[in-house]
Amino acid sequence: MFRLEKFMGKRVLTSSFLDGEAVQAFFTTRDLPLKSGEREDLIQEVENNKKLVCEGLNIPLENLVIPIQTHSDNIRCIEGRRDRGMAKAIPPYLQPSSLLEDTDALVTNEQNLALALNFADCVPIIFYDPVKKVSAIAHAGWRGTVSKIAPKTVEKMVKNFSSKPKDIIALIGPAIGKCCFEVQEDVKNKLLDTIDELYHEKVCNDNYLDLKLINKFQLLATGIEKIDLCEYCTFCQSELFFSYRRENGKTARHSAVVIVRSEK
Numbered sequence: 318m319f320r321l322e323k324f325m326g327k328r329v330l331t332s333s334f335l336d337g338e339a340v341q342a343f344f345t346t347r348d349l350p351l352k353s354g355e356r357e358d359l360i361q362e363v364e365n366n367k368k369l370v371c372e373g374l375n376i377p378l379e380n381l382v383i384p385i386q387t388h389s390d391n392i393r394c395i396e397g398r399r400d401r402g403m404a405k406a407i408p409p410y411l412q413p414s415s416l417l418e419d420t421d422a423l424v425t426n427e428q429n430l431a432l433a434l435n436f437a438d439c440v441p442i443i444f445y446d447p448v449k450k451v452s453a454i455a456h457a458g459w460r461g462t463v464s465k466i467a468p469k470t471v472e473k474m475v476k477n478f479s480s481k482p483k484d485i486i487a488l489i490g491p492a493i494g495k496c497c498f499e500v501q502e503d504v505k506n507k508l509l510d511t512i513d514e515l516y517h518e519k520v521c522n523d524n525y526l527d528l529k530l531i532n533k534f535q536l537l538a539t540g541i542e543k544i545d546l547c548e549y550c551t552f553c554q555s556e557l558f559f560s561y562r563r564e565n566g567k568t569a570r571h572s573a574v575v576i577v578r579s580e581k
């Protein structure tokens with residue numbers, strides 16, 4: 318179950334599915350954008366917010382990893398020593414390099430390393446494997462959903478870190494709902510092609526599609542059993558979220574953040 322909470326005085330959404338786990342994960346609201354996007358007036362606020370998030374998570378700014386997203390299905394894996402602790406040195410993979418460009422999902426087995434991706438209507442998905450202590454975030458807009466970035470992220474967790482899908486907890490965060498996501502016939506067909514025909518009726522109402530539910534069905538097909546799905550529609554809930562569609566492409570981005578904690 319999703320619930321609104323305060324993190325450093327700002328509204329964020331968390332899920333009861335991660336209660337008691339050695340992980341912190343949340344979806345920010347308009348209170349805490351980590352990307353200014355087309356809103357140049359928010360550039361300074363975003364820089365302050367990154368510092369605020371790191372302060373709240375008790376990590377140095379270098380331990381917050383935010384890639385450049387391009388609606389691709391490129392998944393980058395950050396593999397390293399298990400506990401980054403309070404290391405001050407910027408690790409080589411965070412130096413300006415090609416590693417984090419053109420990236421729409423991140424996977425890591427590092428502890429105390431925060432992953433963050435940015436959203437305005439697209440579907441954010443946070444993953445956590447409590448057995449292998451692996452975290453991930455995927456950015457599934459309609460293009461990412463068509464290319465099945467969510468199941469591909471699970472595959473990466475399985476391949477690189479021996480995660481078992483049945484252990485993985487997935488949180489499908491706030492995104493544009495079926496109420497507001499109207500698409501063209503060709504996009505609709507591409508999206509429906511990614512899931513079993515059995516579910517087609519459930520995920521669409523005419524040309525209005527439920528992107529969150531499509532991602533859920535894609536994930537169920539990988540063997541994941543624990544999936545929490547957020548009911549908020551980013552287009553409807555203008556007071557809480559940015560919406561690329563509602564704001565005609567002139568908007569900032571709310572974010573998904575996950576960090577695995579070192580064992581006590």
Ligand SMILES: [Zn+2]
Nearest residue numbers: 496497550553
């Ligand atoms: Zn809506």
